[in-house]
Amino acid sequence: xxxxxxxxxxxxxxxxxxxxxxxxxxxxxxxxxxxxxxxxxxxxxxxxxxxxxxxxxxxxxxxxxxxxxxxxxxxxxxxxxxxxxxxxxxxxxxxxxxxxxxxxxxxxxxxxxxxxxxxxxxxxxxxxxxxxxxxxxxxxxxxxxxxxxxxxxxxxxxxxxxxxxxxxxxxxxxxxxxxxxxxxxxxxxxxxxxxxxxxxxxxxxxxxxxxxxxxxxxxxxxxxxxxxxxxxxxxxxxxxxxxxxxxxxxxxxxxxxxxxxxxxxxxxxxxxxxxxxxxxxxxxxxxxxxxxxxxxxxxxxxxxxxxxxxxxxxxxxxxxxxxxxxxxxxxxxxxxxxxxxxxxxxxxxxxxxxxxxxxxxxxxxxxxxxxxxxxxxxxxxxxxxxxxxxxxxxxxxxxxxxxxxxxxxxxxxxxxxxxxxxxxxxxxxxxxxxxxxxxxxxxxxxxxxxxxxxxxxxxxxxxxxxxxxxxxxxxxxxxxxxxxxxxxxxxxxxxxxxxxxxxxxxxxxxxxxxxxxxxxxxxxxxxxxxxxxxxxxxxxxxxxxxxxxxxxxxxxxxxxxxxxxxxxxxxxxxxxxxxxxxxxxxxxxxxxxxxxxxxxxxxxxxxxxxxxxxxxxxxxxxxxxxxxxxxx
Numbered sequence: 001x002x003x004x005x006x007x008x009x010x011x012x013x014x015x016x017x018x019x020x021x022x023x024x025x026x027x028x029x030x031x032x033x034x035x036x037x038x039x040x041x042x043x044x045x046x047x048x049x050x051x052x053x054x055x056x057x058x059x060x061x062x063x064x065x066x067x068x069x070x071x072x073x074x075x076x077x078x079x080x081x082x083x084x085x086x087x088x089x090x091x092x093x094x095x096x097x098x099x100x101x102x103x104x105x106x107x108x109x110x111x112x113x114x115x116x117x118x119x120x121x122x123x124x125x126x127x128x129x130x131x132x133x134x135x136x137x138x139x140x141x142x143x144x145x146x147x148x149x150x151x152x153x154x155x156x157x158x159x160x161x162x163x164x165x166x167x168x169x170x171x172x173x174x175x176x177x178x179x180x181x182x183x184x185x186x187x188x189x190x191x192x193x194x195x196x197x198x199x200x201x202x203x204x205x206x207x208x209x210x211x212x213x214x215x216x217x218x219x220x221x222x223x224x225x226x227x228x229x230x231x232x233x234x235x236x237x238x239x240x241x242x243x244x245x246x247x248x249x250x251x252x253x254x255x256x257x258x259x260x261x262x263x264x265x266x267x268x269x270x271x272x273x274x275x276x277x278x279x280x281x282x283x284x285x286x287x288x289x290x291x292x293x294x295x296x297x298x299x300x301x302x303x304x305x306x307x308x309x310x311x312x313x314x315x316x317x318x319x320x321x322x323x324x325x326x327x328x329x330x331x332x333x334x335x336x337x338x339x340x341x342x343x344x345x346x347x348x349x350x351x352x353x354x355x356x357x358x359x360x361x362x363x364x365x366x367x368x369x370x371x372x373x374x375x376x377x378x379x380x381x382x383x384x385x386x387x388x389x390x391x392x393x394x395x396x397x398x399x400x401x402x403x404x405x406x407x408x409x410x411x412x413x414x415x416x417x418x419x420x421x422x423x424x425x426x427x428x429x430x431x432x433x434x435x436x437x438x439x440x441x442x443x444x445x446x447x448x449x450x451x452x453x454x455x456x457x458x459x460x461x462x463x464x465x466x467x468x469x470x471x472x473x474x475x476x477x478x479x480x481x482x483x484x485x486x487x488x489x490x491x492x493x494x495x496x497x498x499x500x501x502x503x504x505x506x507x508x509x510x511x512x513x514x515x516x517x518x519x520x521x522x523x524x525x526x527x528x529x530x531x532x533x534x535x536x537x538x539x540x541x542x543x544x545x546x547x548x549x550x551x552x553x554x555x556x557x558x559x560x561x562x563x564x565x566x567x568x569x570x571x572x573x574x575x576x577x578x579x580x581x582x583x584x585x586x587x588x589x590x591x592x593x594x595x596x597x598x599x600x601x602x603x604x605x606x607x608x609x610x611x612x613x614x615x616x617x618x619x620x621x622x623x624x625x626x627x628x629x630x631x632x
Contacts, residue, residue, distance in 0.1 A: 012532070015532060015558070016527070016532055018558040018559070019527070019528075019529040019532065019558060020527070020528070020529070022529075022558065022559065022560060022561055023037075023115070023527075023528040023529040023561060024528045025037060025040070025528065025582050026582065030584075031582070033584060033587055034582040034583055034584045034587070035124070035582050036116070036120035036121050036123065036124045036580060036581070036582050036583065036586070037116065037120070037528050038105055038106065038109050038116055038117040038120060038123060039106055039110075039525065039526060039528075039530075041105055041120075041123050041124055041127050042102050042103070042105040042106025042107075043106065043424060044127055044131075045098060045099070045101070045102030045105060045106075045127055045130070046099060046102045046103070046106070046417075046424075048098075048127075048130070048131060048134070049094070049095050049098045049099035049102055050095075050099070050495075052090050052091075052094040052095045052098075052134060053091070053095045053099075053491075054491070054495070055090060055138065056086075056087050056090035056091045056094075056095060057488060057491060059083050059086055059087040059090070060087055060484065061484060061485070061488055062074065062075065062083055063075075063080070063083060063084060063087065064448075064480065064481040064484045065481060066080060066465060066466070067465075067466070067467075067477050067481065068477055068478050068481035068482075069474055069477070069478060070466065070467055070468060070469035070471070070473075070474050071466050071467075071468070071469060072465075072466050075465060076465075077465050078148065080465035081148035081149075081150075081465070082141065082144075082146040082147070082148045082167075084150065084463065084465075085146065085147045085148055085149060085150050085151055085171070086137070086138075086141055086146050086147070087151075088150065088151025088152075089137065089147065089151040089171065089174070090134075090137070090138075091151075092151055092267065093151075093174070093175065093178045094130075094133075094134045094137070094178065096271045096405065096409065097178070097182055097220075097267065097270055097271060098130055098178070098181070098182070099413065100216065100270065100271055100274040100275070100409070100413070101182060101185045101186070101189075101216075101220075101274075103213075103274060103278075103413075103416060103420075104185070104189050104213035104216070104217075104274065105117060105123060105185060105188075105189070106420075106424070107209065107420065107423075107519055108189055108192055108193065108209075108210055108213050109192055109196070109530065110423070110518060110519035110522070110526060110530060111207050111209065111210050111517050111518050111519050112192065112193060112196060112197040112198060112201060112206070112210060112518070113197065113198025113201065113518045113521075113531065113534060113535040113537065114192065114196040114197070114198065114530070114534075114563055114564070115529050115530045115531065115534075115561075115563055115579065116530070116561070116563065116579050117188050117189070117192050118187075118188045118189075118191035118192045118195065118196060119184075119187065119188045119191065120188075120579060120580055121580050121583055121585070121586045121621065122184050122187070122188060122586070123184065123185065123188050124583075124586040124587070125184060125586035125587075125589055125590050126180070126181040126182075126184035126185050126188075127181070128586065128587050128590030128591075129177050129180055129181045129184075129590045129593060129594070130177065130178060130181035132177060132590060132591075132594040133173075133174050133176075133177020133178050133181070133594075134174075134177075134178075136170065136173070136174055136177065136594075136598060137170065137171075137174045140167075140170045145165070145166055145167055145170060146167060146170070147167045147168055147170055147171035147174075148167050149163055149167070149168050149171065150463065152260055152264070153168060153171055153172070153231075153234065153256075153260075154253075154256065154257065154260075155234065155237075155245040155253050155256045156245065156246075156253055158171070158234060159234070159237055159238065159245055159246070160237060160238045163238070166601055166602075168234070168238065169235055169238055169239065169601045170601060171231075172231040172232075172234050172235040172238075173231075173235065173597050173598065173600065173601055175227060175228070175231040176228065176231060176232070176597055177594075177597065179224045179227060179228050179231075180228075180593075182220050182224055183220060183221065183224055183225075185217075185220075186216075186217035186218075186220035186221050187217075187221065189213055189214065189217045190214065190217045190218065190221070193206070193210055193213070193214045193217075194568050195565050195566065195568070196563055196564070196565060196566070197537075197566050197571040198518065198534060198535045198536065198537050198564075198566070198571065199534070199536050199537065199564070199566060199571055199572065199573050200536050200537035200538055200571055201537040201542075201566075201571045202569065202570045202571050203568075203569060203570075204294070204295075204540070205537055205539065205540045205542075205571075207277075207281065207517045207518075208276075208277050208280040208281060208284075208291060208294070208297055208298070208301075209274070209277030209278060209280065209281045209517075210277070211277065211297075211298050211301055212273050212274050212275075212276050212277025212278075212280075212301055213274055213277065215273055215301045215302055215304070215305040216269075216270055216273045216274050216305070218305060219266050219269060219270050219273070219305050219308060220270055222266075222309070223262065223263045223266035223267065223270070223308075223309070224263060226259050226260075226262045226263040227259070227260060227263035227264075229259060230256060230259035230260050230263070233245070233256075233259075234256070235600075235601075237251075239600075239601075239603075239604050240604050254316070254319060257315070257316050257319065258312070258313075258316075261312035261313070261315045261316065262309070262312045264312065264315070265308060265311045265312045265314075265315065266308040266309055266312075268308075268404065268405065269304055269305065269308040271405060271408075271409045272304075272404070272405075272408050272409050273301060273304060273305065274409075275368070275408060275409040275411075275412035275413060276301060276304075276343060276412075277301075278412040278413065278415065278416040278419075279347065279365050279368060279412050279415075280297060280347070281416075281419070281515075281517065282361045282362060282364075282365050282412075282415055282416070282419050283347055283350050283351070283356075283362075283365060284350070284515075284516065284541075285419070285513050285514070285515045285516070286356045286357045286359060286361065286362045286513070287350055287351060287354040287355075287356045288354070288514070289350065289354060290350075290516075290540060290541060291346060291347070291350050292346045292347075292349035292350045293342075293346040293349065294540065296342055296346055297342075297343060297346055299339075300339035300340070300342045300343050300346075301339075303338075303339040304336065304339045304340065307332060307335060307336040307339070308336070310329070310332040311329065311332050311333050311336060312329075313325060313326075313329040314329050314330070314332075314333045314382070314383055314388065317329075317385050317388045317389060317392065318388075318389055318392045318393075326385045327385075330383055330384060330385055333379070333380075333383030334380055334383050337376060337379070337380055340372075340376055341376075344369065344373065347369065359418075359431070360415070360418045360429070360431060360434035360435060360438055361415040361416070361418045361419040362415070363415070363435065363438045363442075364411050364412060364414050364415030364418070364438060365411075365412065365415055367407070367411045367438070367441075367442045368407060368408065368411040368412050368415070370407075371403055371406070371407025371408070371411060371442075371445070371446070372403070372404070372407045372408040372411075374403055374407070375400060375402075375403030375404035375407050375408055376404070376408075378396070378399070378400040378403065378453070379400060379404060381400075382396075382397065382400060391456055391457075393461055393462055393463070394455075394456035394457075394459065394460060394461055394462060395452040395453075395455040395456040395460045395461070395462055396452070396453050396455075396456025396457060397456065397462060398449075398452050398456070398462050399449050399450065399452035399453045399455075399456065400453075402445075402449050402452075403449060406445055406449075407445070411441075411442075414438075414441065414494060417429075417498070418434055419513070420519075421498070421501065421505075422508030422512050422513075422524045423519055423520070423524050423525060423526070424525060425501070425502050425505070425524075425525060426507065426508055426523075426524045426525050427501055427502060427504075427505030427506060427507055427508055428501065428505050428506045428507075428508050428512060429497050429498060429501040429505060430497055430500065430501055430505060433493060433496070433497040433500075434494075434497055436490075436493055437490050437491075437493040437494040437497060438490070439490070440486055440487070440489050440490030440493060441487060441490035441491065441494065442490075443486060443490075444483055444484065444485075444486030444487030444488070444489070444490055445487050447479070447480075447483035447486065448480050448481075448483035448484040448486070448487055449480070451476040451479055451480045451483075452476075452480060454476060455473055455476050455477070455480075458472060458473065459471075460473045508524050509524065510522060510523050510524055511543065512524075515543065516540075516541030516542065516543045516544040516545075517541070517542070517543070518535055518537070518542055518543070520543060521535055521542070521543055534556065534564060537571070556576065557576070560578060561578060561579040561580070561581060562576050562577065562578055562579065563576070563577045563578075563579050564576060564577075565577050583621065585617055585618075585620050585621035586621065588617045588620075589614065589617035589618055589621055591617075592610070592613040592614045592616070592617045593614055595610060595613070596610025596611065596613070596614055597610075
């Protein structure tokens with residue numbers, strides 16, 4: 001595709017006016033409810049996920065307050081079990097996975113140079129389902145009906161014999177909400193990356209963050225049906241009388257653990273792999289050079305995604321598995337350190353000899369490198385069967401788990417929010433407040449969670465609501481709880497900085513960092529149509545290699561929403577595809593789905609009768625309206 005001569009200012013204004021007439025959403029509440037703009041949906045996902053982070057953090061502080069001293073009286077055993085379950089479920093299912101996919105929803109279409117995500121109505125539907133599922137869980141908590149069986153809901157504790165009432169049913173149906181949402185997003189991201197890349201963006205020119213989201217989406221598609229199957233079998237045992245997990249009737253309690261952890265351990269990498277892409281993007285920008293070993297980084301991402309499915313049994317080393325099986329999963333658990341180590345060395349090689357700008361995003365990257373290495377080392381330790389048998393279900397595992405997920409995912413995420421905040425809001429986050437927040441978060445986290453390694457080595461079990469005073473755990477628990485207050489103060493300062501900067505922050509231009517990827521080729525925040533001129537990519541860093549290669553894509557119409565489809569390998573233009581207009585039917589379909597799933601908690605007949613409004617909304621969603629651009 002050859003470069004076209006630049007339009008005059010009047011032609012440029014006319015072009016933007018034509019695009020605005022087609023791509024802009026309706027004003028007011030109706031437009032807010034019906035929009036299918038990936039940026040609007042992505043911002044909602046991010047804000048909602050951080051709201052759940054704040055709620056989950058409050059629950060964590062309650063648990064730390066309870067455990068700060070022996071025989072704590074803040075929470076009774078029943079309420080503690082609810083708080084413990086709500087904290088883990090909120091952080092894993094309502095924050096960590098959704099926020100990583102949300103970053104992809106917002107950024108991937110911009111980074112590959114297209115005007116919207118694939119299946120935009122499905123993307124809007126996914127957000128509403130996610131929101132309603134989270135609301136179900138937290139309303140149940142306020143009504144004292146929250147699940148109390150842990151975020152892993154082991155049977156038989158979660159089964160009908162030991163879990164009467166509706167608490168475990170609510171957990172199981174909440175899983176259905178969040179996993180349907182995650183699967184819908186993953187499908188949209190895969191198609192966007194494969195078929196909607198800008199002309200010239202061949203596979204060896206895809207940004208590393210986009211590669212990370214592509215691998216993550218495949219892991220979601222392959223892993224999450226397992227937990228959907230498990231939660232469905234659980235609710236059938238509880239409501240219909242099936243016996244999937246009842247050994248007395250031919251079921252198997254370990255079947256739950258296999259199904260859950262076949263999803264649960266890849267979930268860790270669903271959270272971690274996008275963070276790898278964030279770190280690579282931030283490093284390349286502030287080191288002013290491409291990340292060392294692009295091919296090695298891509299292969300490491302793919303290798304991590306593949307190996308993630310061979311580790312789940314290391315959560316089950318104490319269940320009496322065959323020795324040969326334990327040996328295999330020990331080897332797999334250690335082998336996954338190889339691609340992670342390769343990524344670490346590539347990042348160190350990128351830093352070597354560079355003069356990185358120590359902005360707040362870079363500080364979070366450095367915090368990630370330090371913390372994740374520690375978490376990875378303890379991960380290799382518990383991959384050993386004898387050591388894992390000793391440390392299983394102790395606070396050592398709590399420390400390891402948080403070092404991997406907070407250090408390995410949340411630190412890069414906070415850096416990414418600082419980095420892409422101008423693209424989200426058009427303003428920069430305040431640097432001084434950001435440095436203070438970084439110091440409190442980094443210091444508070446390590447002071448709070450490193451002592452838990454010692455508590456685990458001293459024999460303190462996890463999932464207990466109190467402990468007797470004669471055991472030597474009180475001092476470290478008090479120190480950990482006080483340090484958690486520092487961590488909470490850091491997050492409060494981060495939230496305040498984000499809120500304040502959205503209104504009073506320094507205005508950012510299209511590319512305040514001097515980055516090289518395509519999301520910075522448009523205004524901040526981008527217009528509804530993303531790019532007035534579809535980019536033509538001529539290098540791995542388009543804005544540095546070919547800063548003037550923003551040309552009008554051949555043949556795209558201006559009188560309807562239209563996308564350019566390109567080939568999978570070389571991103572050569574192949575076809576034009578209409579993109580659906582805004583619609584209220586994704587919201588109505590989500591409401592109908594929500595009603596059916598909540599109703600089914602109380603009677604299995606809800607699946608029969610509730611399917612009728614779900615089918616009706618889907619029929620109207622897909623009903624042809626005479627013109628291709630109005631169809632989904």
